[in-house]
Each structure stands twice: as structure tokens, then as C-alpha cells.
Amino acid sequence: MDNLSTPSRSTIYDSSKQRNSAIEELRSIFQYRDLIFQLIRRDLVTRYKRSVLGILWTMLNPLGTMLILSVVFSQLFNMRGTYPAFIITNLIAWNFFSQTTVASLNAMLWGSSLFQRIYLPRTSFVVSAIGTGVVNTLLAMVPLVFIYWVTRSPLHATILFLPVSLFLLAAFSLGVSLILSTFVAFFPDVAEMYPIILTAWMYLTPIIYPEELLANIFNGWLLRLNPLFPVIKVFRIVIFDGKVPTLTEWGMAAGIALGTLLIGWIFFTQNSKSFAYHV
Amino acid sequence: MSNLLPEPQKDTAIFLSNISVRYRLPNEKVATLKEYMIRLIQGKVRYNSFMALNDVHLVVKKGEIFGILGRNGAGKSTMLKVISRVLTPTQGRVWINGAVSPLLELGAGFHNELTGMENILLNATLLGHNRKEIKQKIPEILEFADIGDFIEAPLRTYSSGMIARLGFSVATAWRPDILILDEVLSVGDAAFTQKCTERMRSFRESGATVLLVSHSIDTVRSLCQRALLLEHGNILEIGSASEVSEKYAHLIFGK
Numbered sequence A: 001m002d003n004l005s006t007p008s009r010s011t012i013y014d015s016s017k018q019r020n021s022a023i024e025e026l027r028s029i030f031q032y033r034d035l036i037f038q039l040i041r042r043d044l045v046t047r048y049k050r051s052v053l054g055i056l057w058t059m060l061n062p063l064g065t066m067l068i069l070s071v072v073f074s075q076l077f078n079m080r081g082t083y084p085a086f087i088i089t090n091l092i093a094w095n096f097f098s099q100t101t102v103a104s105l106n107a108m109l110w111g112s113s114l115f116q117r118i119y120l121p122r123t124s125f126v127v128s129a130i131g132t133g134v135v136n137t138l139l140a141m142v143p144l145v146f147i148y149w150v151t152r153s154p155l156h157a158t159i160l161f162l163p164v165s166l167f168l169l170a171a172f173s174l175g176v177s178l179i180l181s182t183f184v185a186f187f188p189d190v191a192e193m194y195p196i197i198l199t200a201w202m203y204l205t206p207i208i209y210p211e212e213l214l215a216n217i218f219n220g221w222l223l224r225l226n227p228l229f230p231v232i233k234v235f236r237i238v239i240f241d242g243k244v245p246t247l248t249e250w251g252m253a254a255g256i257a258l259g260t261l262l263i264g265w266i267f268f269t270q271n272s273k274s275f276a277y278h279v
Numbered sequence B: 001m002s003n004l005l006p007e008p009q010k011d012t013a014i015f016l017s018n019i020s021v022r023y024r025l026p027n028e029k030v031a032t033l034k035e036y037m038i039r040l041i042q043g044k045v046r047y048n049s050f051m052a053l054n055d056v057h058l059v060v061k062k063g064e065i066f067g068i069l070g071r072n073g074a075g076k077s078t079m080l081k082v083i084s085r086v087l088t089p090t091q092g093r094v095w096i097n098g099a100v101s102p103l104l105e106l107g108a109g110f111h112n113e114l115t116g117m118e119n120i121l122l123n124a125t126l127l128g129h130n131r132k133e134i135k136q137k138i139p140e141i142l143e144f145a146d147i148g149d150f151i152e153a154p155l156r157t158y159s160s161g162m163i164a165r166l167g168f169s170v171a172t173a174w175r176p177d178i179l180i181l182d183e184v185l186s187v188g189d190a191a192f193t194q195k196c197t198e199r200m201r202s203f204r205e206s207g208a209t210v211l212l213v214s215h216s217i218d219t220v221r222s223l224c225q226r227a228l229l230l231e232h233g234n235i236l237e238i239g240s241a242s243e244v245s246e247k248y249a250h251l252i253f254g255k
Helices: A019-033 A033-048 A058-074 A082-116 A123-151 A156-185 A189-205 A217-224 A229-241 A249-276 B033-042 B076-083 B116-126 B131-145 B149-152 B160-171 B190-205 B217-223 B243-255
Strands: A013-014 B012-026 B047-061 B065-070 B093-097 B178-179 B209-213 B226-231 B234-240
Touching: A019 A033, A019 A249, A019 B065, A019 B160, A033 A123, A033 B116, A033 B131, A058 A082, A058 A123, A082 A189, A082 A229, A082 A249, A156 A189, A156 A229, A156 A249, A189 B065, A217 B093, A229 A249, A229 B178, B012 B033, B012 B209, B012 B226, B047 B076, B047 B209, B047 B226, B047 B234, B065 B217, B065 B243, B076 B093, B076 B178, B076 B209, B116 B131, B116 B149, B116 B160, B131 B160, B178 B190, B209 B217, B217 B243
Parallel strands: B065 B209, B065 B226, B178 B209
Antiparallel strands: A013 B093, B012 B047, B012 B093, B226 B234
């Protein structure tokens, strides 16, 4: 019948030769990079395929929230003209964090049945959730530019630093997602608990209000203890403030983001071998 | 059985040494973090150990058709999971030469909203193939699945037979070095079953190692050269298929 070719990877797997699991995982995720690509594609296609407005939703969603918040809060925070631009910038960063972490948890729940049947790099679903988030965030730049134009808020050349800010945000979100996913693999109810934590986290982070508001409460400790804040801050600074973050600001964000990623990666890969034991 | 297994040889396909798998079953099912925390504080988290595999040794040569017999819960699935790298054993060494085809339960990982073609791409990457390999195989997959114009329609419009055909076509498009058959071929109509059986035969003839898990003594006796019998996670018997089948018949019929 058909000519069956031999598989291209005729490799020997030897458990006694396995090195550090964190590094092994890094290697296999690279081998499976086409899978990551397909998973991202699946997420994007299935999200938009059956809705009339399709990909427009990604852009309308932050616009809608921004509009509501602007009406409600712009008087309160005394930032009349610039508030819409301020809020949409912060919201896009926040949405990235909240959506990717939630998506990772759901993907772990969905993927656990696959993990029982075939070998896949255990981080695939989490990594692809972050990838989907990056694409969505890039799409959300369209309504952002639109709002800046409508409200006549200036967009500065510092926006060219956005890739760096987004990378740090992605690294932080990936780290948090990995830690959460490890818990979810053992205790599915963490997925139920997380949205509550997320709501509290949002109100404790200067997303919809300026950071000066928190600086006076508890001597600013709410800001200092919030690992998300420095990461979101460099996102806001390059777009809304139109400045280049100081070395301290970059350093804080990079240290926290990459540190969280490292901890998350090691924590996840150390525990992922026992995922299959928890049916 | 000797504990001093030699190193895997050139013609070895599967080499398991000292494999043990211990499941920890909580006394009562503690599935939520809240409950777990409460019990942890109360000091009430206790586990029953359960050995799904107990110090198992196995060497399967390339090209062998090897049968695995055993009652429900004897450890057959656990052994397959160890071989397909889904489960890391609690203890022991796993050595596998070549690509293992797990023969996913047909259509696992498929998504209803994606078209047949998109599902082929997703499924094939889940099985570890890269874009280039998949592109080459697509015409063959399409021909074998015989889906016609539906290939550009979302999967939710497919009949269950079409989904099964698509799943099987993707899973078997690449010749695996080690094929795991877990009694999956009972789906689809007669014509498709025939096609599947043919494809299995061509795998065998091209030198793939086949692990056949079955309840049917006849199947194992007629297809396999060697076999093993599992009971409570221990290998009770390993040897020629006819001997092992006989022993298995003794075990279940008590004769």
C-alpha cells in the first residue's frame, strides 16, 4: 500500500541518562515548538471563529471596559483628559496577566487527560497560553492607538521599548502560571479560587487609579509587596508616561519577572513527573 | 528472574529494569486544597501505598510482537504508560529505542470548532511531529481517512466514523518503531477495520516492534511470539506466547 517512511527522530530514551528536569523540559519544549504554534493557532481560531465580530472582540473588550471606567472614575481621580488613555494602557497590561494565568489553569485541566495518554512537554499548554496572550495584546494596540488619538494624548517614541516591557510581563505571567498550574494539577479547586484572588489583586494594583493613591497608605507597603506592580509599571511608563524607565525601574521589573519565571519553571518541572499519578 | 540484566543491546527495543510504580492513594479522597490544608493541620493526611508495578524487568527485541496479558487492574496500563513515557516510574530504569506510537484513543485532542485539516495539524504536532514532516504526509493522511470535501468543514459536522478514521489516519501516518495496541481497533465499519488491519500488518512487516495488550487469549496466541502475564503488578510468567496463554487460562478459569 502506501510507502511508510521511518520517523525522523530515531532516538534512544534512557531514564538513567536524564539530567536536570528543568533543562530537559527546556529542550523538549524547543523540540515541540510546532505544537506551541498549533496550540496558539487553535486558541485564536476557536475564539473568533463563531462570533460575528470575530477578532474585533479583542479590541472592543478593553474599549468597553475603558469607557465604563472613564465615565465612573475620571472625576474621582482628577485626571480628566488623560484618564481614558491611562486606563486603557493599564488595562491591556492587566488583561494580559489575568487572561494568560486563567487560560493556563484551564489548559492544564483540559490537558490532564492528554497527559495520561501521550508524552508531551508538560509546559506546552502554559507556554502556548502565554503566546496567545502576546498575540492578543498586540491586537489590542489598535484600540489603544485609537484612544490616544481621540483623546489627543501624545504617543511618544518610548513606545519602541514596548517589546521589552511586554517580554517582562510575559515572563512574569509565565512564572506565575507555572506555579499556579502545579497547584491545579494536584488540587483542581485552585482554579475556582483563583478568580477571587485575581479580583483582589486587581484592586490592590494601581490599574484603574494612579499609584500615588497607594503611596500614602501603609507607607506604600502595598506597592512594595506587590510583585506585579513594578512589571506593569514599566509597561505604563513607556506608553502612557512617554518616558524611558530608570535603571532602577527596569532592574526591579526584570529582577522580579525573570526571578518569578525561574522559580516557576523549576517548581513546575520538579513536580510535573508526579502529575500523572494524580488521576 | 535475575536482577543482573545486561545492558540494552543493539537489537533491543524496550528495556525495563527494576521498574516499580507506587501510587499513593489517600485514605479518603482529598481533592480540594481547602480539605487538604485542614487535614494537614489535623495531621490526618494518610496514604495507602499501592504497587501498580513491583520490580519489573522486561527486554523486548526489535521487530518482536509481544503480548501482555493480565486481568483488570493487574498493571497492564501502567506498564504501557511507563513505556510511552506518560508515567515516570517511582523507581527503576526505562530505556526505549525509537519512537513510540501511543495510538491515542482515536480523536483525543481533537477540537470541534476546528476543521478537519486544522485538526490534522494539531493532532500530528501533539504526537510530536514537526511542520515539515506533517506537510509531506498530508496527502496520504487525506487519502487514508477518505473524508472528501468535509476536510475543510468544522469537526462538529463529522460523523463519529469520520472522526475515528481521521484520528487513526493521523496516528498511523508515521511508522513508529514501537507500536502499542491497546484493543482500539474495534471502531469503524468493516471496510475500515480491514484497512486498519492491513496497516498493522505492514507495520509489522517493516520491522516495527508491537506491544499487544489484550484480554483475548486467542489473539495473543495467534499473533505474538512471546508474551508476559501480569498479576498484582508482578510478572507471573514470561516466555513463549502459547505457554503464557496457557498459564493465563489457568489463572482465570482455574483449570
